[in-house]
Amino acid sequence: MTLRQEQVNTSPIVSDEVKYTTCYMCACRCGIKVHLTDGQVRYIEGNPDHPVNKGVLCAKGSSGIMQHLSPARLSAPLKRTGPRGSGEFEEISWEEAFDIATGWLGDIRKTDPKKLAFFTGRDQSQSLTAFWATKFGTLNHAAHGGFCSVNMAAAGLYTIGGSFWEFGEPDWELTRYFMMFGVAEDHDSNPIKTGLGRLKTRENTKYVSINPVRTGYSAIADEWIAIRPGTDGMFVMALIHELLKSQKVDLDFLVRYTNAPWLVRSEEGHPEDGLFLRDEHGNPLAWDKNQGQPVNALLPDIVPELSGVFEMPDGSKARPAFELMARRYLEQKYSAIEAAEITGIPAQTIRRIAAELAHAAFEQEIELDVAWTDWAGRKHDKMIGRPVSMHAMRGISAHSNGFHTCRAIHLLQMLLGSIDCPGGFRYKAPFPRPCPPGPKPTGKPGQVNAGEPMPGPPLGFINGPEDLLVNEDGSPCRIDKGFSWEHPFSAHGLMHMVIHNAWAADPYPVDTLFLYMANMAWNSSMNSQGTMEMLTDIDETTGEYRIPHIIYSDAYASEMVSYADLVLPDTTYLERWDCVSLLDRPISTAHGPADSIRQPVVQPDRDVRPFQDVLIELGARLGLPAFSNEDGSAAWPGGYSDYLVNHERMPGIGPLAGWRGADGDQHGKGDPNPAQLDRYIENGCFWKHDLPESQQYYKHANKDYLEFSHSMGFIPSSDQIVMQLYSEPLQRFQLAARGHGSVQPPEELRERIGKFFDPLPIWYQPIEESMVPLDEYPIHAITQRPAAMYHSWGSQNAWLRQIHGYNRLCMHRDLARELGVADDDWVHVESHHGKIKAQVRTMTGCEKNTVWTWNAIGKRRGAWNLEDDAAEGEKGFLLNHLISELLPIDDDGKKRRMSNSDPVTGQAAWFDLRVRISKAEAGEQVSEPQFEPIRPVPGVQKRPKILRFGEQFLPKGSWRRKDQS
Ligand code: SF4
Numbered sequence: 001m002t003l004r005q006e007q008v009n010t011s012p013i014v015s016d017e018v019k020y021t022t023c024y025m026c027a028c029r030c031g032i033k034v035h036l037t038d039g040q041v042r043y044i045e046g047n048p049d050h051p052v053n054k055g056v057l058c059a060k061g062s063s064g065i066m067q068h069l070s071p072a073r074l075s076a077p078l079k080r081t082g083p084r085g086s087g088e089f090e091e092i093s094w095e096e097a098f099d100i101a102t103g104w105l106g107d108i109r110k111t112d113p114k115k116l117a118f119f120t121g122r123d124q125s126q127s128l129t130a131f132w133a134t135k136f137g138t139l140n141h142a143a144h145g146g147f148c149s150v151n152m153a154a155a156g157l158y159t160i161g162g163s164f165w166e167f168g169e170p171d172w173e174l175t176r177y178f179m180m181f182g183v184a185e186d187h188d189s190n191p192i193k194t195g196l197g198r199l200k201t202r203e204n205t206k207y208v209s210i211n212p213v214r215t216g217y218s219a220i221a222d223e224w225i226a227i228r229p230g231t232d233g234m235f236v237m238a239l240i241h242e243l244l245k246s247q248k249v250d251l252d253f254l255v256r257y258t259n260a261p262w263l264v265r266s267e268e269g270h271p272e273d274g275l276f277l278r279d280e281h282g283n284p285l286a287w288d289k290n291q292g293q294p295v296n297a298l299l300p301d302i303v304p305e306l307s308g309v310f311e312m313p314d315g316s317k318a319r320p321a322f323e324l325m326a327r328r329y330l331e332q333k334y335s336a337i338e339a340a341e342i343t344g345i346p347a348q349t350i351r352r353i354a355a356e357l358a359h360a361a362f363e364q365e366i367e368l369d370v371a372w373t374d375w376a377g378r379k380h381d382k383m384i385g386r387p388v389s390m391h392a393m394r395g396i397s398a399h400s401n402g403f404h405t406c407r408a409i410h411l412l413q414m415l416l417g418s419i420d421c422p423g424g425f426r427y428k429a430p431f432p433r434p435c436p437p438g439p440k441p442t443g444k445p446g447q448v449n450a451g452e453p454m455p456g457p458p459l460g461f462i463n464g465p466e467d468l469l470v471n472e473d474g475s476p477c478r479i480d481k482g483f484s485w486e487h488p489f490s491a492h493g494l495m496h497m498v499i500h501n502a503w504a505a506d507p508y509p510v511d512t513l514f515l516y517m518a519n520m521a522w523n524s525s526m527n528s529q530g531t532m533e534m535l536t537d538i539d540e541t542t543g544e545y546r547i548p549h550i551i552y553s554d555a556y557a558s559e560m561v562s563y564a565d566l567v568l569p570d571t572t573y574l575e576r577w578d579c580v581s582l583l584d585r586p587i588s589t590a591h592g593p594a595d596s597i598r599q600p601v602v603q604p605d606r607d608v609r610p611f612q613d614v615l616i617e618l619g620a621r622l623g624l625p626a627f628s629n630e631d632g633s634a635a636w637p638g639g640y641s642d643y644l645v646n647h648e649r650m651p652g653i654g655p656l657a658g659w660r661g662a663d664g665d666q667h668g669k670g671d672p673n674p675a676q677l678d679r680y681i682e683n684g685c686f687w688k689h690d691l692p693e694s695q696q697y698y699k700h701a702n703k704d705y706l707e708f709s710h711s712m713g714f715i716p717s718s719d720q721i722v723m724q725l726y727s728e729p730l731q732r733f734q735l736a737a738r739g740h741g742s743v744q745p746p747e748e749l750r751e752r753i754g755k756f757f758d759p760l761p762i763w764y765q766p767i768e769e770s771m772v773p774l775d776e777y778p779i780h781a782i783t784q785r786p787a788a789m790y791h792s793w794g795s796q797n798a799w800l801r802q803i804h805g806y807n808r809l810c811m812h813r814d815l816a817r818e819l820g821v822a823d824d825d826w827v828h829v830e831s832h833h834g835k836i837k838a839q840v841r842t843m844t845g846c847e848k849n850t851v852w853t854w855n856a857i858g859k860r861r862g863a864w865n866l867e868d869d870a871a872e873g874e875k876g877f878l879l880n881h882l883i884s885e886l887l888p889i890d891d892d893g894k895k896r897r898m899s900n901s902d903p904v905t906g907q908a909a910w911f912d913l914r915v916r917i918s919k920a921e922a923g924e925q926v927s928e929p930q931f932e933p934i935r936p937v938p939g940v941q942k943r944p945k946i947l948r949f950g951e952q953f954l955p956k957g958s959w960r961r962k963d964q965s
Pocket residue numbers: 023024025026027028029030053056057058059060061062189190
């Protein structure tokens with residue numbers, strides 16, 4: 001008898017054509033090869049030559065076929081015909097869709113451009129969308145970073161001129177001690193998986209995961225530390241305390257590469273107390289030991305003091321930043337014993353980790369025989385490495401104390417001397433960039449005018465109160481209150497506040513909310529139910545919706561589609577041109593800069609258009625500068641692919657860095673090359689430049705690298721990039737809170753600014769947690785992302801739904817025992833804001849007082865064209881219903897409720913959530929809350945009971961199961 005498996009051909013020829021492009025099943029941007037048979041997608045594999053994934057493809061990536069074929073795909077532009085939320089639409093032509101959109105947007109632009117709020121979700125064309133908003137003239141633009149991880153990005157950019165993920169990565173080949181903070185499985189997915197694989201196959205390495213939940217990456221850690229949510233900052237500061245106490249810090253690194261020696265004015269009450277002393281040219285000063293006087297701290301070969309009080313010739317007094325830092329963290333309140341109380345990590349564990357870090361950094365030093373030249377022209381014949389590296393992500397970021405925690409992690413890296421050295425954390429081009437970073441945001445009074453573009457981009461980086469986007473009375477200029485006294489360093493805006501503020505007309509009403517790929521009627525909002533109500537709320541004075549117009553573009557029938565007035569259907573990622581640009585969030589590695597494109601591997605079979613084409617066309621029809629010519633014709637008649645090749649943001653610099661110049665022989669800077677996209681396609685749809693050995697490390701101070709970076713247009717000059725252990729921009733806000741300076745905070749925010757703006761990292765109890773009675777809400781509740789799903793997208797995917805069809809509330813067995821619940825029981829979970837019902841799963845791999853669930857698996861019934869009784873809607877649930885976008889009401893109820901965000905950056909603080917849990921009757925075994933099922937919108941496929949893929953490729957008469965005949 002022949003066994004069936006013997007008949008299986010393990011290497012069948014699956015296609016008659018292969019096209020390269022870039023995956024978009026999550027944000028990692030891996031290179032893929034799409035196999036086609038008769039022009040149809042047959043199979044997806046990883047591109048082995050690609051710098052991001054080197055051939056590795058994850059479950060999501062290979063399931064891209066089912067995303068491309070999803071029954072939830074929209075198929076034509078839609079105009080709302082029933083009430084918002086009803087799902088009643090009619091199909092319209094693109095011409096009518098453009099007429100409606102340009103009618104609304106044209107009126108706004110002619111009268112008051114800020115009445116357009118244009119926000120995008122997880123799109124990868126933010127350099128285009130921000131450029132479009134600038135030319136439209138609205139300051140009310142951002143992507144989803146404020147909801148995601150702006151704390152990580154902003155803290156890194158203000159501290160070390162880079163950050164994690166797109167900004168940098170561990171030196172996977174050489175690191176010996178790797179610490180990962182708060183990372184779930186969705187970010188930097190394949191690179192981390194392959195990196196961890198490489199790390200764990202080497203001898204004498206250790207991987208420590210600090211995370212309240214042990215899933216995914218944490219599951220394979222050599223040591224898992226079950227920290228209490230929101231306390232990572234205190235843990236890191238206790239490590240710093242231990243390192244300082246045992247004098248295990250890299251003073252050479254601090255002197256050479258950081259502002260540790262810079263002199264900080266120490267004169268209480270002085271209007272410049274806490275700012276750096278500077279010479280007449282604006283250079284910071286240090287006290288030179290040899291000369292016994294203050295000198296320009298940026299000069300090479302000075303021997304600066306790191307401690308002491310120094311009197312300047314004009315009588316002013318100052319201390320080096322290092323001393324201020326060391327004094328702070330040597331305080332008893334940062335000791336291991338005190339930190340143990342807060343973090344739940346035993347003091348001996350904290351001390352041991354500190355000792356292990358010091359041992360790896362200083363006893364296992366790496367020397368590479370690679371010559372390099374530093375910024376001052378000094379030659380070095382070796383590269384010295386401290387093989388300790390770190391990575392952190394949303395678990396740190398999504399707390400109201402996340403900015404300072406991220407800064408603390410970077411401070412720890414600096415003290416260990418493990419930034420951009422062999423074995424340490426490594427920058428990815430275009431980083432490092434100068435810190436504090438630039439450019440500044442635009443949108444001050446006078447910069448937003450009817451019929452005009454803004455003079456600069458809506459998002460940016462501020463340096464002090466004078467850069468805020470506020471009116472004369474201190475009130476916010478932006479609809480999300482970004483860059484205001486409420487959230488001054490909000491480099492990515494506050495997407496999570498847009499709908500609330502627009503609904504409340506606070507600080508003013510908007511006319512049109514224009515969203516792209518942002519599922520804000522469900523999982524991309526806090527307070528999802530309230531958000532749906534705001535989207536449908538009628539203004540009694542006008543009889544119109546409080547947010548009069550909503551335009552939404554998406555490829556799929558997400559929850560948000562039902563709330564739009566006009567739906568612009570997007571293509572799938574396999575049907576479009578796209579660009580992963582160095583102007584945006586590129587695919588560079590530590591080995592060199594890189595970017596990539598997507599090409600249409602198949603043509604749409606529906607009346608849909610790529611959003612980027614639509615945006616460019618809208619820009620032309622509205623007559624926006626840069627999108628239209630003087631004669632009114634379109635500047636980019638060929639759409640996004642035309643723009644990618646021919647647009648120059650600055651002379652010689654465009655969206656793509658590879659094969660520039662008329663002959664395609666220039667990289668970085670060069671004239672547009674009409675054949676540029678062909679060259680990308682020939683090369684597998686990516687471009688990369690490998691840095692020579694001498695430029696691989698110390699990029700912040702490596703002369704050759706800095707000159708290269710400048711020549712590519714990444715940085716404005718090839719000056720050394722000095723890391724900011726002590727942050728002067730933050731101190732400027734501290735001074736404002738004390739009454740100094742011409743731009744002053746409103747009185748009701750003065751105390752808040754004074755409390756949260758500290759030039760050195762601080763830890764404070766997460767704000768929501770500090771405002772709710774902890775005896776009533778004793779349990780932390782957080783979400784994690786699974787490796788097999790990317791936000792809400794995955795649940796329409798027939799293959800991925802089989803992995804995560806619904807989510808459970810996971811809790812430690814000891815907590816379950818205390819609560820009197822067991823596996824499969826149903827519970828009520830209540831916060832100060834709301835109540836849900838969910839089904840329990842017990843485990844031991846989580847902090848005892850923390851419950852968690854997979855995010856965005858739960859769906860509103862009927863959304864994503866799922867059956868009304870799909871598990872995602874019946875059993876799946878969202879924690880978002882428990883999270884308010886506003887902080888709890890104060891005791892007296894008189895104070896204005898602030899947003900539930902980090903006070904520094906505006907990062908949504910959705911991991912600050914505290915809850916109580918009680919056993920519930922199972923009843924119908926359905927999660928709560930439930931809402932009216934969403935009706936299928938016109939043009940989506942009939943909901944199939946069983947999704948089949950591949951039958952069309954089988955030879956006629958092939959075997960198939962009887963029930964499939
Ligand atoms: S990690 Fe993300 S980009 Fe890479 S293959 Fe998986 S889904 Fe695609």
